[in-house]
Amino acid sequence: MLFFISANKGLAQTANQAQLAREQAPSPFPPTTPPSAVEGGHVVAAPGDADLGEQQILKRVEEYQPFTISLGAPFYWTSNVALTRSGEQSDFVVAPAAAAFYEPRITPTLFGLIDVREQLFYYDKFDSFDFGSFDVEAGFRYLVPQWHNLLLRVEYDYNRLTKKDSFEAFFxxxxxxxNAEIPFRLGRAQQLSLGADVNISAAAEESGQPPSPNVNAISARRNDYEVYAGYSVVLARSFFVNAVGRIVVRQYWEGDRTDVNEILALTANYRVNKFLTVSAVSTLAANRSNHSIFDYNVANLGGAVAASLKF
Known part of the structure; x- marks a missing residue:
């Protein structure tokens, strides 16, 4: 058994590195307004809403558009490609993404969610790290206006990490x-959001690993427990800034491993028009594990271009 785990260690680290790289990378899409947030007959703006502070009548909600098609392309320098404790190597990454969202309004405060997303990560010098990430999500979002517009989410997520230029999965x-999130309006142009979420792995499959029930052999499999705080300020009608701080406890199924991951994301966004947004993006992350070999720090700095169409 020890020989088997050792033989697959390199592959498992690749799957884990890819998972962490995509989760700590700058987002391909800027934040948007929650569709159901209404307060006093006006849409409540969330972090990323370039119209924060503008009075928006309830008619906007009555003309709710459930479909969104989004394209995004973050490009950034990363300080630690392999997410290692020592011997860090930097590189330049381009990570184009495409997504389709369907969020039907079931009741005035209950929304469904179905979305499909694909993102590809291309490294300049270390192209052996290239990979793709494909997601399908389905769930519900429920707004509780009487509880300070508390937003509750329950979702199922299928994630498939794929090899370079292929849909063949390695994890x-x-x-x-x-997830639970509550917003606090700070005047007309600022908002603070506090939230917590739990992400439980119900099943996983990794290339080269034995099938279930040997789930403990899948070393990239984990459960995540997270708290976060987000701040948004609109400095002009089309220019807004976001900051999000996250603390994530990652509990791995194998090896009695528990990591604590701290992530800070900063973005400055300019909305060119209702379809196009350009951004300066950055993320800083520090990981500390009960197995110090998995400790690392990483910085990602760059920009992003995103286009979105609602109908």
Missing amino acids: QNHGFIV
Whole structure:
């Protein structure tokens, strides 16, 4: 058994590195307004809403558009390609993404969610790290206006990590996500959001590993427990800044491994028009594990271009 785990260690680290790289990378899409957030007959703007502070009548909600098609392309320098404790190597990454979202309004405060997303990560010098990430999500979002517009989410997420220029998977995960978030308006142009979520892996499959029930042999499989705080300020009608701080406890199924991951994301966004947004993006992350070999720090700095169409 020890020989088997050792023989697959390199592959498992690749799957884990890819998971962490995509989760700590700058987002391909800027934040948007929650569709159901209404307060006093006006849409409540969330972090990323370039119209924060503008009075928006309830008619906007009555003309709710459930479909969104989004394209995005972050490009950034990363300080630690392999997410290692020592011997860090930097590189330049381009990570184009495409997504389709369907969020039907079931009741005035209950929304469904179905989305399909694909993102590809291309490294300049270390192209052996190239990979793709494909997601399908389905769930519900429920707004509780009487509780300070508390937003509750329950979702199923299928994630498939794929090899370079291929849809062949080297890791697959079925997860269930429960999230709660509450916004606080700070005047007309600022908002603070506090939230927590749990992401439980219900099943996983990794290339080269034995099938279930040997789940403990899948070393990239984990459960995540997270708290976060987000701040947004609109400095002009089309220019807004976001900051999000996250603390994530990652509990791995194998090896009695538990990591604590701290992530800070900063973005400055300019909305060119209702379809196109350009951004300066950055993320800083520090990982500390009960097995110090998995400790690392990483910085990602760059920009992003995103286009979105609602109908």
